Every structure is written in structure tokens, then in C-alpha cells.
Amino acid sequence: MKEGISGKAIYRKDYTAYPWDVNRLDLHFEIGSETTVVRAQMEFQLKDGTKSPQAIVLNGSDLQLVSITLNDRVLSGEEYIIEGETLTIPDAPQNCVLRTEVKIHPASNSALEGLYLSGQFLLTQCEAQGFRKITWFPDRPDVMTTYRVTLEADQSEFPVLLSNGNLVDAGELTGGRHWVRWEDPFPKPTYLFALVAGDLALVEDHFTTRSGRDVVLRIYVEAENLDRCEHAMESLVNAMRWDEERFDLEYDLDIYHIVATNDFNMGAMENKSLNIFNSKYVLARPDTATDADYQGIEGVIGHEYFHNWTGNRVTCQDWFQLTLKEGLTVFRDEEFSADMQSRAVKRIRDVRDLRSRQFPEDDGPMAHPIRPDHYVEINNFYTATVYQKGATIIRMYHTLLGEDGFQKGMKLYFERHDGQAVTCDDFLAAMADANGVNLDRFSLWYSQSGTPQVHVSDHYDAATQRYTLKLKQHTPPTHEQKSKQALVLPFALGLLAANGDELPLQFEAEADAATGTRLLIVEEAEQEFIFINIPEAPVPSLFRDYSAPVKVFFDYSPEQLATLIAHDSDAFVRWDAAQRMAEDAILKQCLAHAQGLEMTLDPSLVRAFKGILSDQQADPALLAEAMTLPDEDYLADQMDVVDVDGIHAARKFIKKGLAVELVSLLTARFAKLNDGQPYQKSATAMARRSLKSICLSYLLETSAGESLAATQLESSDNMTDTLAAIKGLILMDSPLAATALSEFESRWKADALVMDKWFIMQAIKPGRKTVDTVRKLMDHPAFSIQNPNKVRSLIGVFSMLNPTGFHTADGSGYTFHADRVIELDGLNPQIAARMASAFNRWKRYDESRKALMKAELQRIAAVDNLSGDVAEIVNNALR
Ligand code: PHE
Ligand code: ZN
Numbered sequence: 052m053k054e055g056i057s058g059k060a061i062y063r064k065d066y067t068a069y070p071w072d073v074n075r076l077d078l079h080f081e082i083g084s085e086t087t088v089v090r091a092q093m094e095f096q097l098k099d100g101t102k103s104p105q106a107i108v109l110n111g112s113d114l115q116l117v118s119i120t121l122n123d124r125v126l127s128g129e130e131y132i133i134e135g136e137t138l139t140i141p142d143a144p145q146n147c148v149l150r151t152e153v154k155i156h157p158a159s160n161s162a163l164e165g166l167y168l169s170g171q172f173l174l175t176q177c178e179a180q181g182f183r184k185i186t187w188f189p190d191r192p193d194v195m196t197t198y199r200v201t202l203e204a205d206q207s208e209f210p211v212l213l214s215n216g217n218l219v220d221a222g223e224l225t226g227g228r229h230w231v232r233w234e235d236p237f238p239k240p241t242y243l244f245a246l247v248a249g250d251l252a253l254v255e256d257h258f259t260t261r262s263g264r265d266v267v268l269r270i271y272v273e274a275e276n277l278d279r280c281e282h283a284m285e286s287l288v289n290a291m292r293w294d295e296e297r298f299d300l301e302y303d304l305d306i307y308h309i310v311a312t313n314d315f316n317m318g319a320m321e322n323k324s325l326n327i328f329n330s331k332y333v334l335a336r337p338d339t340a341t342d343a344d345y346q347g348i349e350g351v352i353g354h355e356y357f358h359n360w361t362g363n364r365v366t367c368q369d370w371f372q373l374t375l376k377e378g379l380t381v382f383r384d385e386e387f388s389a390d391m392q393s394r395a396v397k398r399i400r401d402v403r404d405l406r407s408r409q410f411p412e413d414d415g416p417m418a419h420p421i422r423p424d425h426y427v428e429i430n431n432f433y434t435a436t437v438y439q440k441g442a443t444i445i446r447m448y449h450t451l452l453g454e455d456g457f458q459k460g461m462k463l464y465f466e467r468h469d470g471q472a473v474t475c476d477d478f479l480a481a482m483a484d485a486n487g488v489n490l491d492r493f494s495l496w497y498s499q500s501g502t503p504q505v506h507v508s509d510h511y512d513a514a515t516q517r518y519t520l521k522l523k524q525h526t527p528p529t530h531e532q533k534s535k536q537a538l539v540l541p542f543a544l545g546l547l548a549a550n551g552d553e554l555p556l557q558f559e560a561e562a563d564a565a566t567g568t569r570l571l572i573v574e575e576a577e578q579e580f581i582f583i584n585i586p587e588a589p590v591p592s593l594f595r596d597y598s599a600p601v602k603v604f605f606d607y608s609p610e611q612l613a614t615l616i617a618h619d620s621d622a623f624v625r626w627d628a629a630q631r632m633a634e635d636a637i638l639k640q641c642l643a644h645a646q647g648l649e650m651t652l653d654p655s656l657v658r659a660f661k662g663i664l665s666d667q668q669a670d671p672a673l674l675a676e677a678m679t680l681p682d683e684d685y686l687a688d689q690m691d692v693v694d695v696d697g698i699h700a701a702r703k704f705i706k707k708g709l710a711v712e713l714v715s716l717l718t719a720r721f722a723k724l725n726d727g728q729p730y731q732k733s734a735t736a737m738a739r740r741s742l743k744s745i746c747l748s749y750l751l752e753t754s755a756g757e758s759l760a761a762t763q764l765e766s767s768d769n770m771t772d773t774l775a776a777i778k779g780l781i782l783m784d785s786p787l788a789a790t791a792l793s794e795f796e797s798r799w800k801a802d803a804l805v806m807d808k809w810f811i812m813q814a815i816k817p818g819r820k821t822v823d824t825v826r827k828l829m830d831h832p833a834f835s836i837q838n839p840n841k842v843r844s845l846i847g848v849f850s851m852l853n854p855t856g857f858h859t860a861d862g863s864g865y866t867f868h869a870d871r872v873i874e875l876d877g878l879n880p881q882i883a884a885r886m887a888s889a890f891n892r893w894k895r896y897d898e899s900r901k902a903l904m905k906a907e908l909q910r911i912a913a914v915d916n917l918s919g920d921v922a923e924i925v926n927n928a929l930r
Contacts, residue, residue, distance in 0.1 A: 524538065613632075893908065
């Protein structure tokens with residue numbers, strides 16, 4: 052990456068250690084919404100073996116400096132240099148105490164980074180580099196110190212004053228003011244600092260750790276939300292217990308606090324003992340939150356809790372190592388959810404998510420390895436690649452080493468690095484050393500970007516009963532990395548007979564055959580496996596459980612896919628085979644559509660889906676996943692030039708065709724699932740609702756659907772059923788949709804999270820009219836461009852999840868969206884940059900759309916004072 056318009060690239064290879072230890076940080080806040088005064092005192096000590104004298108370099112941004120004192124002497128303006136975001140004190144003494152006083156202005160902070168106002172309370176967000184908006188300090192993760200934080204504020208306006216660690220003292224002051232002091236015994240980097248001040252209510256619970264430590268658990272919310280915390284609390288308790296049982300990791304303080312805010316750039320933040328959450332991942336009641344919301348809460352609560360060890364106790368040396376904590380912690384939360392719910396369903400959903408969000412990254416202008424080599428704005432690297440692909444790489448260690456080997460590696464990792472800021476190499480070394488294996492070749496996964504393609508071919512020789520499988524791997528070049536090498540791929544394989552029986556696998560050199568999945572390792576660009584004593588031409592079941600994050604190509608016949616769908620022992624392969632079959636069918640009809648031919652429905656697809664729908668044994672949630680057709684964006688990724696309208700038409704044609712063919716089965720299954728039982732939160736009930744919703748969505752393609760949806764809406768006692776019904780009515784253009792939406796609105800207009808769903812339902816409606824709806828909705832009283840959840844629900848959903856709306860041929864969707872990016876850039880660059888990435892894949896469209904998108908990108912790039920965040924995204928896209 053060359054220099055961006057407003058930012059310079061930073062390179063991983065340029066890392067140098069900070070020359071100073073900071074032994075202690077004492078912070079004092081005089082809290083006020085308009086102005087907060089921050090006094091900091093820090094003890095600097097030159098690191099052993101560092102040549103002196105050295106300069107002290109601090110980071111700061113948007114700070115109003117009042118004074119700076121070195122060893123009790125106020126420094127004059129000539130004794131330090133402020134340049135951009137750094138303050139340098141040249142030639143500082145080997146041991147010194149630095150004191151600063153600054154003023155900051157939370158109420159006018161719309162970037163939601165640093166200290167800011169949300170509703171009636173103040174809170175902080177410091178990852179990655181928000182601490183520098185609070186005070187001058189070495190704002191980098193490898194500078195760890197212990198914090199003592201004193202918060203002083205008006206008692207009635209800010210009755211609750213929280214920070215990390217333990218409450219050690221508190222008192223009252225004159226004039227209705229009070230103060231509270233917190234001490235965190237664990238040294239931590241700046242990004243894990245947090246404070247919260249305001250009028251919040253709380254729910255409380257307890258957890259006793261395995262060794263007997265009593266931990267008080269509190270969730271702080273605005274008072275009206277007190278009845279929506281139960282699920283989050285239950286998830287927290289489950290997460291704490293699970294981490295003890297599965298990872299042998301116990302909580303290390305007496306307090307665990309969670310605060311929910313409506314104004315948050317991301318999902319949640321793992322600040323030591325004071326997690327801050329987007330309220331979307333805390334608040335739930337059956338009538339306000341869907342099953343997906345409940346599952347999201349469980350996952351994110353778990354994720355932030357698990358960071359206490361993987362992220363906080365052992366943190367990152369620099370931001371290039373982000374996946375060290377994020378990939379690992381996502382892996383841990385995936386495993387947690389898998390253990391709590393259905394492992395197979397969780398795996399399928401995670402793979403779907405990887406394919407639809409991460410594969411496009413690898414294939415676009417922002418492609419990067421899970422451990423990037425450079426960045427302009429680190430906030431742009433909180434990506435599906437670092438998180439989700441990062442987690443699949445951790446999963447491969449697990450697959451290769453097994454649960455025991457993996458846990459041995461984790462144990463060694465903590466033994467070596469507890470309390471340190473380390474690198475991905477350190478993690479790999481711990482895994483290798485604990486298991487006595489060499490993982491040097493595996494390490495390529497950290498530095499190579501792109502999605503590997505594996506082309507598999509086979510040959511069966513009936514005379515010798517030998518079966519040969521040949522794998523060729525190849526990773527297409529990415530924009531920043533042209534040449535690629537062969538990767539280590541765990542390859543989980545099974546072979547099926549035509550009747551669906553699993554065939555025993557035996558290599559030539561082996562005395563016996565083994566039945567079931569076999570884990571093989573692929574490490575060359577081309578590799579062959581030969582099996583003996585195979586009695587018939589088998590159907591290969593490839594990369595079971597998605598054992599490596601690759602695109603697999605094999606020329607399956609429809610019969611072979613049908614065998615896998617009906618019989619494979621691996622739920623992922625069964626699901627994947629159904630997806631492949633549906634994908635082939637849709638893409639074929641898309642081609643027909645483009646050639647002006649009549650579209651047709653392949654009977655083998657009908658048969659396969661009939662089989663799925665008739666399965667009374669399998670988990671209904673698995674069947675729901677199998678019946679969900681690949682989404683339009685995923686299908687678009689499979690085309691050389693995206694045919695937006697063709698994909699939509701073909702997918703709709705197939706869905707309707709299946710619905711018509713299977714209407715009686717769908718009706719019967721729907722009726723059976725629609726048993727009139729009151730809402731339950733159990734995994735079984737959720738699984739049944741998911742199949743019920745997908746059955747309804749098919750039925751809505753037939754004349755039977757509308758009245759079923761209307762009845763479901765009337766009798767629904769939960770948000771999952773309600774949304775399935777309203778969404779269905781909107782999609783089918785039912786005259787009932789308008790009433791449903793307005794009733795929903797009048798019931799929930801004061802409820803921010805529920806109104807997000809109301810915006811989403813309208814923003815996602817296909818077709819060229821939606822851009823006008825979205826534009827109008829921006830004037831709705833419940834909408835605010837300052838609020839990230841609202842922006843994501845209305846603008847983000849429209850531009851990223853509604854292809855026929857966004858890519859409307861006249862370009863009106865693009866213009867609307869570019870205007871929003873520009874508007875947002877002045878308010879919240881992080882969110883603006885996320886939104887700007889909707890244009891990332893503009894080169895994959897037809898000439899006319901390409902030109903329209905390019906023009907909008909250029910218009911954004913030309914804006915005066917564009918943030919570094921957005922500049923990096925659009926400059927990359929344009930390059
Ligand atoms: N570290 C947070 C998580 O993944 C995400 C986050 C990043 C939140 C940056 C806020 C800002 O759990
Ligand atoms: Zn995380």
C-alpha cells in the first residue's frame with residue numbers, strides 16, 4: 052500500500068519495542084458531559100539494557116492540553132514537541148514521573164471512540180486507539196501497566212461510576228458531588244481501559260468459580276430494560292462454567308460488569324472486568340428478540356468473557372497480531388455455542404458466514420492475510436478475515452492436534468506468556484512445542500491471503516478395486532500478493548457406497564481398513580491418495596466438517612450429490628451437497644434467463660428437497676439450513692460478471708418451483724410445527740421455529756402462504772414468528788404488509804432495538820423502489836444517522852444485503868449510498884468506512900454499473916478532509 056490521501060501505511064516489519072516501562076498509571080476524572088478534566092500521573096522507567104538518554108513519546112488526539120509536569124516541574128512549550136498525534140519529551144531522565152492535565156468534550160464526540168455520551172450516560176471505547184482521545188499516553192498494546200482510577204462527578208447526574216478492577220474507596224464531596232476509586236491489579240494495555248458514568252440500573256447474580264472465588268456479576272442497563280437481561284446473565288454464567296470445564300480457565304477477579312449501550316460502533320468490548328456491549332447483544336425478551344438474537348447474545352457474551360484469558364491476560368504485541376486474540380476467541384465462542392446448542396448447525400452457520408463475508412474480502416481490494424503486513428487505519432482491519440478466517444485457522448490446529456493436543460498447547464501458551472503482549476508466532480510455537488511437532492509450514496496461513504481452491508478428481512479401477520483421489524491446490528493471486536504457495540490442509544475424508552453405506556478406507560501399506568472419517572494431510576500443490584479394496588466406485592465425501600477453509604471443486608453428478616444429501620454421516624457435507632445442487636440449479640437458470648430462454652426446474656433438485664423435507668429424524672434446524680437457498684451475493688460470487696437481476700429472477704424461480712412442487716409436504720410440515728404451544732427458549736423449540744419459518748417462506752411463494760402468515764402474525768407470542776410472518780408478507784407484496792408494518796411501528800416506536808428490525812424489513816425489500824423508501828425512512832423519528840445500529844439497519848442492509856435495490860440499473864442506489872458515506876465521514880469515520888466498503892467489488896459488475904460505481908468512489912475520494920478510514924477503503928477500491 053502506498054501513502055493514502057491522509058494516512059501513511061504502517062508496516063509490521065517496522066515494529067520496535069517501547070524503550071520505557073510504565074510502572075503505574077493514576078487517572079483522575081472530573082466528569083462532565085460538556086467537559087471532562089483528565090489528570091494523569093505515570094511513572095516512567097527506562098527498560099533494562101536500553102541506552103540512555105531516550106525520548107518519551109506519547110500519543111494524543113483532540114486533547115486540550117492544560118499542563119504537563121515532569122518530576123514536579125511544569126514544562127514550558129519548548130521542552131516538548133507536539134506533532135500530529137504524538138508528544139515527544141526529548142532526553143527524559145531514566146526514572147521520572149510525568150503528570151498531565153487535559154480537557155475533553157464527550158458530548159460532541161460523535162466518532163464513539165474515546166469518552167462519549169450515550170443517552171444519559173458517559174462511556175469509553177478505547178480499542179484500538181481510542182485511549183489517546185482521553186489522555187496523553189503510549190497508546191500501544193505492548194505498554195502494560197496497573198491503573199488506579201478516580202472518578203469524580205455530580206451525584207444525581209452520575210450516580211453510577213465504574214472502571215476496571217476492584218472498587219477500593221469512595222466518598223462524598225460538597226456541592227452534591229461524589230467520587231469513587233477503582234484499582235485493577237492486572238497490568239493492562241490502554242485498549243482495555245474503560246469507564247462508565249451515569250444513571251444506570253442493574254441486575255445482579257453470582258458465580259462461584261471452581262476454586263471457590265465468589266464473583267459478583269452485574270449487568271447495567273437503562274432502567275426500562277431491566278426485564279431484558281435474563282438471557283445475557285444466563286449466558287454469562289454458562290460461559291464462565293464452560294471455560295472452566297473445557298479450557299480449565301477460571302475467572303480472576305471478584306467483579307464482572309457488563310454495561311449495555313445503544314451507541315456502539317461494534318458488537319461488544321472486552322475491557323478488563325468492565326465489558327461494554329452494544330445493547331443488541333444484551334437485551335432480549337421473547338417478544339422483542341428473535342432466536343437468532345438470543346443465539347447472538349450467547350455467542351457475544353461468551354466471546355467477551357473468553358477474552359479475559361485470550362486477549363487480556365495474554366495480549367497482542369502490536370495490532371498486526373489482532374488475530375492472535377480475535378481468531379482464537381472466535382474459535383472459543385464457536386465451540387461454546389456448539390456445546391450449548393447443536394454442534395452441526397453451528398458449524399454450518401459459521402461456514403455460511405465465512406463464505407458470504409470472508410471469501411469476498413479475499414477476492415476484493417482489501418484482501419489481507421489474517422496477520423496483515425501493513426495498514427493505514429487499524430480500524431479497517433477488524434475484518435471477517437482477521438476474525439472468522441482467523442478462527443478457522445485456530446480450528447485447523449485443533450483438527451491437526453486433537454482436543455488433547457490443542458489443550459496442551461493452550462496450557463503451554465499461558466505458562467509462557469501470561470501477563471505478556473505477544474505475537475502469533477508465539478502462539479504457534481506453544482502449540483508446536485507442547486505437541487513436539489513442527490508447524491513451520493502451517494505458519495504460511497498467517498502470511499498468505501486469498502482463498503485456496505482445491506480441485507479434486509478421482510479414478511476407480513474396478514479390476515484392481517483401487518480408488519485414486521487427486522487433489523490440486525491453487526490460491527489465486529490477491530491484489531497485494533501475487534504469488535502464492537501450497538498450504539497445509541487438513542483433509543477429512545469419507546467414501547460412500549451408492550446405497551449410502553460408509554466404505555472402509557485402507558491404504559496400500561496398511562494391514563487393516565478403518566471405517567469412518569479419515570484425517571489426511573495435504574501439503575503439496577498436487578497430491579494423490581490411493582485406497583485399496585474398494586468394492587465399487589465410491590462417492591467421495593470431501594473436507595468433512597469443513598476441515599480447511601478452501602473452495603472445493605469436484606464434478607459431482609446429481610446422483611452423487613443426492614447420495615451425499617441423503618446419507619452422509621457428516622452434517623456439514625450433507626448440507627453442502629444440498630447447497631451445491633441448489634447453486635448449480637440457480638446458476639443454470641440464471642444463464643437461461645440471460646439468453647432469453649424459458650427457465651426450468653430440474654426434477655433431481657425437487658427429489659432432493661423432498662427427501663430433506665420428509666426427514667422426520669434429523670434435527671429440524673439442520674433441515675432448515677439445508678432448505679435455505681444460497682443467498683444472492685454468494686451466487687453472485689460464483690459468476691464472472693454479476694448478473695444482478697438474473698440471479699434474483701432465477702433464485703425466485705427455483706424457490707417458487709420447489710414450493711409449488713412440494714406444497715402439500717410443506718403445508719403438512721408447517722402444520723405439525725405450528726403446534727400452538729407457548730413460546731419456549733429451548734434449543735429444540737428454536738430448531739422447530741427455524742424449520743417452521745423456512746416452510747412458511749416457501750409457502751408464501753404459493754397461494755397458501757398469505758393467510759398462514761396473517762394467522763401466524765395474529766397469534767404470535769414471540770419475535771421470531773412475528774418477523775417471519777411480516778417479512779414474508781412484505782416480500783410477496785401482500786396488501787397486508789402495510790398494515791403489519793404500521794401496527795408494528797406503533798407498538799414498538801419507542802424501542803430502539805425493535806425498530807432496527809422495522810428498518811431492516813423495509814431496507815431489504817428487493818427492487819428499484821427501495822432506495823426511495825430508504826431515503827424517506829431517514830426522516831423517521833426513530834432513525835438517526837449518528838447511531839451505528841440505525842445506520843447498519845437501514846443503510847447498511849440496503850447497500851450490502853439487498854442486491855437488486857442497491858444495484859438498481861440507473862445508479863440511484865449508488866448515489867444515495869455515496870451521499871451517506873460522505874455524510875457519515877464527518878460524524879463517525881469508522882462507520883463511514885464500513886459503509887464505503889459496499890463499493891469494494893465494483894469491478895465485478897457490468898460496464899454500466901462499473902462506471903456508475905467508479906464515479907461515486909471518485910466523488911467520495913475527492914471530498915476535502917476525508918478521514919484516513921474512508922480514504923484507505925476508497926483508494927484501495929479505485930486502485
Ligand atoms: N475487541 C472487540 C471484540 O471482538 C471488538 C471491538 C473492536 C470493539 C474495536 C470495539 C472496538 O470483542
Ligand atoms: Zn473479540
